Amino acid sequence: MNTARAELRKLLTLPSLRLTALLTWTANLVLTYAYRAAGSRGEPLGDDAALAPLAYTQAGFLVLGVLAAASEHQEGGQIRTTLLAVPRRLPLQAAKALALAALTLPVAAATATTSTLSAGEATWTPAATAYLTLTTLLGAAVASVVRRAVPAVILLLGLYFIAGPLLRAWSATSAAYLPDTAALDPSRGAAATLVWTLTALTLAAFTVDRRDA
Amino acid sequence: MSLVRAELRKLLGLPTAWVGLVLGTLTAPVVVLLNAPYTRRAIAAGTLTDTSDLGLRDLGIGLIGPMVLGVIVVSSEYTSTGQDAPGARQLTATLAAVPDRLRLLVAKTTALVLVVAAQAVVTATATLTLTQVLHGEHAPAPAPARVAAALLYWTLTALLAYALALITRNGVVPLTLLIINSSVVSVSYLLTKVTDLAAYLPDIAGTQMFLRSGDFPVEIAPVTAGLVMTTWVVALLAVGAVLFRRRDT
Numbered sequence: 001m002n003t004a005r006a007e008l009r010k011l012l013t014l015p016s017l018r019l020t021a022l023l024t025w026t027a028n029l030v031l032t033y034a035y036r037a038a039g040s041r042g043e044p045l046g047d048d049a050a051l052a053p054l055a056y057t058q059a060g061f062l063v064l065g066v067l068a069a070a071s072e073h074q075e076g077g078q079i080r081t082t083l084l085a086v087p088r089r090l091p092l093q094a095a096k097a098l099a100l101a102a103l104t105l106p107v108a109a110a111t112a113t114t115s116t117l118s119a120g121e122a123t124w125t126p127a128a129t130a131y132l133t134l135t136t137l138l139g140a141a142v143a144s145v146v147r148r149a150v151p152a153v154i155l156l157l158g159l160y161f162i163a164g165p166l167l168r169a170w171s172a173t174s175a176a177y178l179p180d181t182a183a184l185d186p187s188r189g190a191a192a193t194l195v196w197t198l199t200a201l202t203l204a205a206f207t208v209d210r211r212d213a
Numbered sequence: 214m215s216l217v218r219a220e221l222r223k224l225l226g227l228p229t230a231w232v233g234l235v236l237g238t239l240t241a242p243v244v245v246l247l248n249a250p251y252t253r254r255a256i257a258a259g260t261l262t263d264t265s266d267l268g269l270r271d272l273g274i275g276l277i278g279p280m281v282l283g284v285i286v287v288s289s290e291y292t293s294t295g296q297d298a299p300g301a302r303q304l305t306a307t308l309a310a311v312p313d314r315l316r317l318l319v320a321k322t323t324a325l326v327l328v329v330a331a332q333a334v335v336t337a338t339a340t341l342t343l344t345q346v347l348h349g350e351h352a353p354a355p356a357p358a359r360v361a362a363a364l365l366y367w368t369l370t371a372l373l374a375y376a377l378a379l380i381t382r383n384g385v386v387p388l389t390l391l392i393i394n395s396s397v398v399s400v401s402y403l404l405t406k407v408t409d410l411a412a413y414l415p416d417i418a419g420t421q422m423f424l425r426s427g428d429f430p431v432e433i434a435p436v437t438a439g440l441v442m443t444t445w446v447v448a449l450l451a452v453g454a455v456l457f458r459r460r461d462t
Contacts, residue, residue: 075300
């Protein structure tokens with residue numbers, strides 16, 4: 001419990017995380033407004049107008065996860081101090097994931113609420129909140145393997161925004177199992193997102209456990 | 214000249230730059246290859262009647278390459294060189310070698326343009342040749358002017374990423390903005406549904422330099438589109454250059 005509290009305090013004091021959360025929420029407001037405005041002009045925008053802005057702003061949550069995990073490996077190698085204090089790595093990884101989830105949950109809830117409520121589909125709010133939190137954890141898991149923010153961001157955003165849509169256009173059936181499916185088709189994508197995030201977290205924990213700091 | 218060479222070697226020495234080079238060069242031809250059966254069926258069924266954009270349209274997908282290159286050429290200077298010396302950044306050494314900041318920026322810009330233009334030529338040749346081989350009887354070879362415009366679009370996109378990175382001094386912010394926006398349905402495209410002014414955003418205007426069959430609220434002539442995008446890039450570069458000169462490292 002102490003470890004989780006310490007990790008949470010580390011995350012809370014990172015200015016980059018505060019900035020990312022704020023920008024993401026603002027961007028989501030603007031996009032939601034854009035969708036509403038376009039919708040009221042009679043433009044066809046697809047079926048799930050409540051979730052469409054989130055399909056873009058999930059990028060902010062990916063970045064949030066990446067920055068949280070990569071901050072340990074940035075300037076000065078904070079990870080060494082962390083490992084000195086908590087040498088057992090698997091419990092440390094669990095505490096990190098827990099702290100990040102606790103930090104992300106309110107941000108995800110705020111973002112999901114502003115997007116779904118204005119579309120009049122409040123039933124999606126809990127699902128969207130869970131999805132965004134899981135997305136953040138996935139980003140953190142990938143970044144703790146890659147250990148550097150910029151390559152991790154390129155990898156994740158490339159997968160979510162370039163490879164994903166391409167695969168979806170090419171083969172709709174296999175693309176139903178991509179991690180970001182839930183942002184577009186929540187009923188079917190929930191399991192996919194959960195499995196992807198858990199796999200990434202397990203892989204990350206295993207890698208961190210085996211590797212030098 | 215030796216400055217440009219030094220910047221080229223720095224850029225090509227970065228592992229992340231190679232990610233951008235490989236990703237950017239391979240994506241478009243691979244997509245053409247993967248989409249070939251689908252495209253053939255669409256042409257045969259008559260759902261795809263306007264084939265003049267075939268190949269050129271796929272070039273837009275590889276844009277992640279120039280974006281990564283443009284950002285990394287700046288952001289690499291600002292990342293810490295070692296865990297034991299957190300305050301030491303490559304920029305310090307760079308400025309010690311080249312104190313004239315404008316000359317440094319000119320050299321950096323030249324190096325970036327050379328690399329991205331070379332990548333664009335390779336990618337465009339591969340993509341368009343592949344399109345001709347696969348759908349030659351249906352797709353007319355695009356006019357040289359349109360191919361040149363596509364190459365210009367690649368280079369300008371890299372410069373846009375570079376300018377944004379100069380302003381933010383950080384790799385994550387411009388990459389996030391640009392990669393989301395190069396998604397299949399871009400944010401800029403969404404904004405064109407809200408206001409017609411969004412048609413003058415750099416990426417929407419830029420694609421009209423070489424694509425004909427877009428669904429845009431305002432049709433901009435190719436030359437005007439090129440001027441609009443160039444104006445964006447020059448303005449952002451100017452802001453970046455002024456900030457780079459005035460700011461502490």
